[in-house]
Amino acid sequence: MTAPNRSRPASRPWVVVVHDTATTLRPADPVAAALTTSAMAASFSNGVFYTVSALFFTRVVGLGVGQVGLGLTVAGAVAIAASFVAGHTADRIGAPAVLVTTTASQGLALLAYPTTATLTTFTLVACLAVASKAAQGTARAAVLAHAFTGADRVLVRARLGVVINVFTGVGTVCGGLALLADTKVGYILAILGSGSSVLISIWPLLAIRGQLTARARDDEAYAAMPASHSGPSPLHDRCYLAVSGLNALLAMHAGLLTVGVPLWITEHTSAPTITVTLVLLLNTALVVVIQTPMARRIHGIRRSARAVHLAGLTLALACLVYSASAVTSSTVAVVMLLSAAVLHTLGEVTAEIGSWGLAFDFAPTSSAGAYQGVNHASVAAGAMLAPLVITTTALTHGAIGWLVLAAIFISAGTATLLVVRGRQLPQGVTTGVR
Incomplete structure (x- = not known):
């Protein structure tokens, strides 16, 4: 198989950015x-x-x-x-x-x-x-x-x-x-x-x-x-099913950004409405800048599982900062919301890269489609659940609701690490595990 070019020129940062952009x-x-x-x-x-x-x-x-x-x-x-x-x-x-x-x-x-x-x-x-x-x-x-x-x-x-x-x-x-x-x-x-x-x-x-x-x-x-x-079925792989189910909970971070945060900013904080646009633009810009470099560093089952665990903690911290933005002045609220957006984006990127790694590394190549189907079904489930969960927690109950969301993210990330720990690769997987 032809591997993508993973080398980068050892030069000034702007040269590296241009090289990464061209390669992407x-x-x-x-x-x-x-x-x-x-x-x-x-x-x-x-x-x-x-x-x-x-x-x-x-x-x-x-x-x-x-x-x-x-x-x-x-x-x-x-x-x-x-x-x-x-x-x-x-x-x-x-x-x-x-x-x-x-x-x-x-x-x-x-x-x-x-x-x-x-x-x-x-x-x-x-x-x-x-x-x-x-x-x-x-x-x-x-x-x-x-x-x-x-x-x-x-x-x-x-x-x-x-x-x-x-x-x-x-x-x-x-x-x-x-x-x-x-x-x-x-x-x-x-x-x-x-x-x-x-x-x-x-x-x-x-x-x-x-x-x-x-x-x-x-x-x-x-x-x-x-x-x-003739490959094995993911429905018989309890570890993969567990990881995918937990991924559905972490995948709610997308709905939190597109549904929860805009409504929280406009209805529960003193920040101007334009802050919604600033948060979304900041998220997009950070994803573009950090996603590829982080993907180079997160590979193999152990690192992927640790990344998912860290993502849960980071998303939880973002929830706490979002919550605190409701009890401050307009200027401070904007600063806190943008800070929360940075944490949210770091958690988002880390969760996605870690979950991709686990989804790929645990799946036998002969059943790649079936395994990826289970993983993507979990993402779709998270997307469907997110509006309901977010509106009934943070948007309805304020600080207590944000704490519930934070607990969900921490629990999902920690449980993923525990499930993956000690897991053996199934027969037919062709990946380097680090």
């Missing part, structure tokens, strides 16, 4: 390059969609806020199942085929949103769109599991994360143009542009199947691999 945006490995190019278009689509979707659903489609929430909740539940099914399907027909198919179905679903006029049609289209996106995550992880080994899997995934953040930001800015226009036509064009961008992202993915086939012929480990459907 234009990787030498053909599989990584295809995934990166596709991620640019798909993430641009996400940014546009996230920006305009709420107003599109309420003002153009004509749904109530409660109806939108109900439809998306149902779609989130379907996405959990889709993540799992996509993994098993990837092991049978190949991860590249699943990735292309689910990307196409998501793009078509987005294009269908303007045709929805009732709660039923909206929910059906939302189920297809959200489930397809969740299945893509599983298929992409399975591709990485087959194309790379050891620490390179996490490094490539981290670089993809940087690309996703950058181009989601670009899409957000472009989606803002539709908000400025604030017209029905503008919102419809934004949604159609989002769907078209997803369909464009399919083109680079078409070459991946051939690349993996070529590597299989050249790699002795691949040549000796048993038939894809």
